[in-house]
Amino acid sequence: MANILVIDDDPIQCRLSEEMLRAQGFEPLIAQSGADGLAMLDSENIQAVILDLVMPEMDGMTVLSEMRSRNFNQPVIVQTAQPAVENIISAIRLGASDFFSKPVAPERLIISLQNALKRFELENCLRTETHRQKGALSFNDMAAKSPAMKKSIAHGEKAAATQIPVLIEGEAGTGRDMMARAIHHQAKRSGKPFIAINCSTMDADELEAILFGTQESSDKTVFDQAQGGTLYLDEIGALPLELQGRLLALFTDKMISTAASEPAPFDVRLICATSKRLLNLTKQKQFREDLYYRLNIFPIYMPPLRDRVEDIDDLVSHFVTKFSVAEGRRIEGCSPEAMAMLRQYEWPGNVRQLENAIYRAILLTEDGILSPNEFPQIQTSLQGAEKLRHALKSMSPQAAPDHIDAAVAPATPLKPKAKPTKDRFLTEDGRTNNLAQVEKDLIEFALKKHNGKMSAVARALGIGRSTLYRKLKEYGLDGDQSNAA
Template sequence: MGRFSPKCKRLFTLSGHDARHVWGELAHMSGTILIVDDDPVQRRLLEGMARRLGYEAIVLDNGQEALNLLASPGRGGVDVLVLDLVMPELDGFAVMERLNKAQIDIPVIVQTVNGSIDTVISAMRAGAMDFMVKPVGPERFQVSIRNALKTDALASEVRRFRRRAAGTLTFDDLESKSEAMKAALHLGRRAAASNIPVLLEGETGVGKELFARAIAASGDRAGRPFVAVNCGAIPGNLVESVLFGHEKGAFTGATEKHAGKFVEADTGTLFLDEIGELPPEAQVKLLRALQEGEVDPVGGRRPVRVDIRIVSATNSGLIDLVKKGLFREDLYYRLGVFPIGIPPLRNRRSDIRALARGFLARFAAEEGRTIRSISPAALSLLEEHSWPGNVRQLENAVFRAVVLAEGDELTAAEFPQIASQLGMAPSEPVRLPEPQAAPAPAPLPRNALMLTGIQGHVRPFAEIERDTIANALKHYEGQMTEVARRLGIGRSTLYRKLKELDLEGEAGTSTSPGAAA
C-alpha cells in the first residue's frame, strides 16, 4: 500500500456492503451546507441528513442571520444554501432578493410544504436552482446537494477566469477551508487596503500571481494596469531594457522605442515574480526606481516618472540570498516591507477536493466532456499525494485525467502517475471490491475498529463508542477541539463522554470543557 494513511488503507481493505457504505459517505465529504428554517424539527432533520452524507452543516432559524453570514468574506465558507420559503419577518423570497442585490453568488435550494407550480416558478425566478417539498427524503436531498455543488464548481471557475481576465479578481474568489491559507488571505486583504510593498513567499505553483492580482484588484488601484514580469525568464542582457525601456538605436537590434514594464504599469501594479533571479546590476537600478519613483530607459536622456505599486514574489528565501551576497540587503528591505507566506498544497489538504472539483468542471466544459464527478477512491488518492508542484500540478493532473477518462466519472485509474508515486502499481485501479459469496477476512490496519467480537457477535455499542473516542484522541494527539469537530459532537459532550467512559487519563487533560484544547 505504500505510504497511504491509516484511513485510506482501511478503505482499500473493506469489502462488500461495508466498503460501499464507507465509499458512499466519502464521496461527498466536501462542502458546507447552510440550512435556514424557522422550524426546529426540520432543521434537525436536514442537519442529520447532511452530516450522514458527510457534509458540514450550519443551521440558522432566520433569514437575516443567513444574510449576515453569507455577506462575510468567502460567503462564510458556505457552498450551498438550503432555504425555507415561509418564515416570519424575512421569508425565503426576501432573502434571495437581497442576495441578488448584494451580488452574492451561491446555489440556493428552496423547500416548502406548498409544492404548487406557481410557487416553484416564483422560486426559480427569484434565483433558486432547485426546489424540494417537505418532508424531504434522503435520496432527493442528496441529488439536490450534489447537483448544486457541481453547478457551483463550474460557475466559480468561470467567474474566476472572467474576473482574472478583466483584472477584477478579488480575495473572495480565492476561497479556502485551510486555516493556514485563511491567515494568508487575511494578510492579503490588509495589504490591499494600502500601497505598502508586498513580498509573496511560497513554493512554485502555489498561486502567487493570482494572489498578486487579488491584491491589485482589491485596493485603490483596482481597474488600473496590472503588469506581471517573470524576472527569471528574462535574458541577463535584456533585463534593464525589459523593465525600464530603451530608446530607438540604444543598442544593436533596438529598432524601435520600448516603454518598459515600469511605464506600462504606471498608475497600476507591477508584479515582479522570481525577484531573487534579478541580476546584481539590475538590482541597483530597481532600488533607485523604487526610491526616486522614476526610471532611466537604456539610451534615454532623461528619467521618466512613474507611479506604481510593487508586489514581488519568490520561491526561495530572499534573506538567504542576502546572506550569500546574491541579493542586495537594502533592496530586500525595500521590497519585503509586508511579507506574506502562501502555504503549499500539502499543508492545505482540505482544499484539494474543492480545487479538483473546480478544475474538473472547467476542463470538462472546455473539452466538451460529460464527466459529472470524481470517484471517492480518486479523491482519497489526490488527498494522499504530497503535490510538490502544488496547485499547478493538481490542475494539470485533473486535465490529464479528463482527457483519459472513458466514462462519466474520474476514477483512480485516470491518475496512474499519482498512484505510482504513492507506491501502487500504475495500472492498478483503486475500485470497490466486488462482493463475494464467502470473502476471506481481510487484514485490518492496527488502528481499525472491530465491530464484532471473538465469538463473531456484534460488540456492545458502549465498547465501540469508547474505542472510537480513544482512537480519535490518539489520532489527533489530544487536540480536544479537533477531536470534537471530527466526531461531530460538542466539546462539552466530548468531556462528558470522557468521564463516563473512563478515558480521562488517555485524554491527558482536564475534564472541564473550558480546558485548553
C-alpha cells in the same frame, strides 16, 4: 463533500432533512432561524441552501434579500407549505434556484440539489476563467478553506488598500501570480496596466533592455508601460546585482530615467515574488540588503498545498469542471478513494501539479468518475512510502546486551571483549528511545548509505524532498553532507 445549510424553524423537518442529506453523502448544517442561517453563511463554507419561507422574526424572503445584498451566490432551494404563485415569483426573482411545496419527495429534492450544485460549480469555474483571461482575478476566485490560505488572503486584502511595495514569497505553483493580480484588481490602480515579467527566464542583457531600455532601442520599457498601474516582477531573486542597484535608485529618486527617454515621475506600484527566501540570498551576498528592506515592507507568504489540505476538494472540483468542459467529457468528479489519495499526497509541485494531474486523469479515464488508477504516478509514490513504513514496523529489535550481573567471570584471563553493540531502539540506560530519535537515526543512516544524495534518500525513505529538508532542519542534521542530486 458539499456542505448544505438547512434553514427551517421546524425541528422535525430539520431532522428529516439532516438524515436525507447525510444518506446522500452531503454534510448538513442546521439553522432554525433566518438570522442563524445568515450567521452560518458568514462563518461556514456553504455550497447550497435549503430554505423554508414561513419562519418567525425573519422569513425566507428576507433571508433571500439579505443573501443578495451581502453577495452570497450559493444556490437556494425553497420549500414551503404555502406555495402561492406570488411567493414563487418573488422567490425566483430574489435568486432561488428551485421551489417545492411541502412535503417534498426526497428523490426530487436530491435531484434538484445535485443539479443546482453542478450549475453553481460551472458558473464559478466560468467566472474564474473569465476573470483570468481579462486579468481581473479577485480574492473570491482563490480557494481558501484552510486557515493558512485565509491568512494569506487577509494580508492580500490589506495590501490592496495601500500603495506600498509587496513581496510575495512561496514555492513554485502556489499561486503567487494570482495573489499579485488579485491585489492589483482590488486596489485603486484597478483598470490601469498590470505588467508582469519573470526575471528567471531572461539573461542580464535582456532584463536590462526590458527594464531600463538601451541606446539602440526606442521601445518603451516595462516601467513606461506600467505607469499609473502595477509592475509584477516574478523571481526577483534572479535579478542581477547591477540591475538591483538601478531598481533601488527608482525608490530613491522617484524618477524613471531610461536610455531612450527623458526622466519622468515614477508612478508604478511594485509587486515582487520569489520562490527563494530573499533574506537568505541577502546573507549570501546574492541580493542587495538595502533593496531587500525596500521590498520587504509588506511580505505575504503563499502556503504550499501540503499545508492547505482543506482546499484540495475545492481545487479538484474546479479543475474537473474546467477540463471536462474543455475536453467535452462528462466527468462527475473523483471517487472517495481517489480523493483520499489526493489529500494524502504531499504535492511538491503544489497547485500547478494538482491541476496537471487532474487534466491527465480526465484524458485517461473511460468512466465518469476519476479513480486512483487515473493517477498512476501519485499512486506509485504513496505505495512506495507505505511499503517502507510497513518494513520499518516489521523490523525485529536486536537482542538486549548482557547485564553485568549475569556475566560469568572467565577461569583464565582473556583478551578484552568488544563492547556490545547498542540496540538502536534503546537508550543508554535501557529505556525505549522516543520516535523522533529513531527517525533521526534512520535519516542519518540513509544519508550515509546514499552518500548524501537527497533524491535517493527521499526515495528510499518514501517521503518528499521538501519533507526531508524540513526533517534535516528539525533534527539539526548537517545539510552539507547532502546534495541535490
